[in-house]
Amino acid sequence: MIKLTGIYKKFNQQEVLRGLDLTINDGETIVIIGRSGCGKSVTLKHIVGLLKPDQGSVEVDDVNIATLPPLELQSIQKKFGFLFQGAALFDSLNVSDNISFGLRTQHLMSDEKKIQERVAECLRLVGLEGIEHTMPSELSGGMRKRVGLARAIAAKPQYVLYDEPTTGVDPIMSDAINDLIINMKEKLGVTSIVVTHDMVSAYTVADRIAMMYHGTIQQIGTTREIKNTLDPVVKQFITGTAKGPITLEDRG
Amino acid sequence: MHKHLPGESLEQKIEERLEEDKVIKFLGKYIVGIADHIGKLVLLFFQIIFWTFRRPYDFKNINKQMNEVGVNSLVVTSLTSISVGMVLALQMGAASKNILGEPLYVGTAVGFSMVKELGPVLTSIVIAGRVGAAITAELGTMRVTEQIDALYTLGANPVKYLVVPRFLSCVVMVPILTIYSNILGIVGGFFVSVYKMAIPSTRYYHDIVDFLRGKDIIHGLIKCVVFGIIIALISCYKGFTTEGGAEGVGKATTQSVVISMVLILVTDTFLTNILQFIGIG
Numbered sequence: 001m002i003k004l005t006g007i008y009k010k011f012n013q014q015e016v017l018r019g020l021d022l023t024i025n026d027g028e029t030i031v032i033i034g035r036s037g038c039g040k041s042v043t044l045k046h047i048v049g050l051l052k053p054d055q056g057s058v059e060v061d062d063v064n065i066a067t068l069p070p071l072e073l074q075s076i077q078k079k080f081g082f083l084f085q086g087a088a089l090f091d092s093l094n095v096s097d098n099i100s101f102g103l104r105t106q107h108l109m110s111d112e113k114k115i116q117e118r119v120a121e122c123l124r125l126v127g128l129e130g131i132e133h134t135m136p137s138e139l140s141g142g143m144r145k146r147v148g149l150a151r152a153i154a155a156k157p158q159y160v161l162y163d164e165p166t167t168g169v170d171p172i173m174s175d176a177i178n179d180l181i182i183n184m185k186e187k188l189g190v191t192s193i194v195v196t197h198d199m200v201s202a203y204t205v206a207d208r209i210a211m212m213y214h215g216t217i218q219q220i221g222t223t224r225e226i227k228n229t230l231d232p233v234v235k236q237f238i239t240g241t242a243k244g245p246i247t248l249e250d251r252g
Numbered sequence: 253m254h255k256h257l258p259g260e261s262l263e264q265k266i267e268e269r270l271e272e273d274k275v276i277k278f279l280g281k282y283i284v285g286i287a288d289h290i291g292k293l294v295l296l297f298f299q300i301i302f303w304t305f306r307r308p309y310d311f312k313n314i315n316k317q318m319n320e321v322g323v324n325s326l327v328v329t330s331l332t333s334i335s336v337g338m339v340l341a342l343q344m345g346a347a348s349k350n351i352l353g354e355p356l357y358v359g360t361a362v363g364f365s366m367v368k369e370l371g372p373v374l375t376s377i378v379i380a381g382r383v384g385a386a387i388t389a390e391l392g393t394m395r396v397t398e399q400i401d402a403l404y405t406l407g408a409n410p411v412k413y414l415v416v417p418r419f420l421s422c423v424v425m426v427p428i429l430t431i432y433s434n435i436l437g438i439v440g441g442f443f444v445s446v447y448k449m450a451i452p453s454t455r456y457y458h459d460i461v462d463f464l465r466g467k468d469i470i471h472g473l474i475k476c477v478v479f480g481i482i483i484a485l486i487s488c489y490k491g492f493t494t495e496g497g498a499e500g501v502g503k504a505t506t507q508s509v510v511i512s513m514v515l516i517l518v519t520d521t522f523l524t525n526i527l528q529f530i531g532i533g
Contacts, residue, residue, distance in 0.1 A: 045401070048404075048405055049404075050401050050404055050405070070409075074404075074407060074409065077404060077405055077407060078407050080405055081405070082401075082402070082405040084398045084401065084402060085398070086397055086398060088397055088398040088399045088401065088402040089399075089402075090394075090399055090402070091393075091394075091399070101406050101408070102406035102407055105406055105407045105408040105413075106406075106407040151406070155406075155407075
């Protein structure tokens with residue numbers, strides 16, 4: 001279980017998170033929605049320990065990672081798979097080495113044949129068989145994202161964090177990624193935290209949806225609850241209208 | 253009660269006071285900024301030391317970086333050191349001819365200058381420009397494209413995986429390149445002395461070996477180890493703290509090269525003084 005309590009975070013005087021509370025139960029898929037720049041990615045980075053809160057605690061399986069020394073934090077980070085917004089593939093390594101990177105650094109597999117099998121299996125899951133020896137610079141944006149996804153799930157993590165998984169991929173692949181997120185939950189019991197603005201994807205994969213606004217959670221609830229919300233802020237966002245309490249200048 | 257000078261109103265005084273405050277605030281911010289950077293650099297240095305001795309050792313990566321820093325810098329180091337050796341011989345020959353009527357102690361001048369000063373400093377500056385810039389640009393790009401964050405999430409420590417191999421390569425390869433540069437500089441001086449100024453080759457040789465002592469060579473080598481540390485630390489630190497996309501990478505790279513070069517020259521002055529004081533060279 002992941003529990004964020006009273007998270008405050010400032011970047012150069014700009015307060016991004018203002019007392020954020022969020023609990024993520026094991027085995028569920030939670031989707032975090034909100035305007036660009038409202039702190040969704042920052043929240044994800046707090047969960048995995050890439051950022052430390054100015055105030056508040058981040059508990060992963062009852063361990064507060066906000067105060068953990070680097071080496072112990074590293075062992076907690078092994079529980080996570082992270083798909084970055086821009087995929088963040090290592091430019092100097094080919095697709096296969098990118099995907100197997102975590103398997104090697106975490107010493108999860110030592111047999112080269114097994115590593116290659118796992119790489120091929122992950123590539124098959126994201127629909128990109130046979131590109132093991134391609135360099136990231138030769139891939140399109142959508143393909144990079146899918147390789148990033150393959151890398152995130154290669155080590156069979158307990159929690160997978162997706163930072164805008166369907167942005168920049170075509171609608172068909174977007175649906176395939178949604179299926180993959182659902183499959184990961186159903187077959188492997190993975191807990192998924194998805195950050196997105198894609199409402200179709202959010203409704204498809206989510207058990208619960210959390211809307212972020214002004215550095216806190218505006219509303220959290222099941223897909224049905226969010227669809228039938230009475231909160232004007234949430235309503236405006238999910239229906240995608242320019243008029244309402246959220247103005248265009250308001251970054252949320 | 254304050255007495256006002258004639259012609260000076262209270263408003264003017266307040267304004268002056270505010271101006272003073274601004275200067276103090278600006279200076280304060282600047283000093284705190286520098287202290288912050290120095291603190292983080294020292295911290296990075298200790299992290300490097302910690303991760304260097306922690307298993308497993310990443311020989312593949314270290315080998316790759318050694319190749320990048322050392323082998324790939326051979327051509328540019330050769331060109332600069334031969335040229336400098338030649339020009340030193342030319343100048344020393346001309347100067348002693350003007351003063352004493354014949355070119356004297358050309359070998360001594362070339363040998364001492366190369367081994368103690370120009371070899372280490374020039375090699376380090378060339379490496380700071382070639383390798384330091386590349387390191388900052390590469391790590392900076394990795395920072396802004398979240399690759400460094402990705403390393404953390406995949407269970408690899410970026411200091412261990414990225415910085416340690418580059419640090420070791422600089423610390424080992426800068427001295428090796430300096431020795432190489434010393435030799436080439438002396439050879440360059442030899443050609444000018446023998447073929448242009450008609451100094452007998454044995455004289456050039458004895459001018460060097462009769463005066464140059466082991467501790468003079470050690471003096472140069474100690475300096476270039478320190479310069480290697482400076483290049484690696486500054487370039488990795490600047491890369492790791494890059495912000496702001498492609499423009500940020502460009503800025504960080506420029507700053508990294510400029511800071512490394514200035515630090516090399518400033519450190520050289522202090523280090524030469526200290527080494528001479530304790531009797532090394």
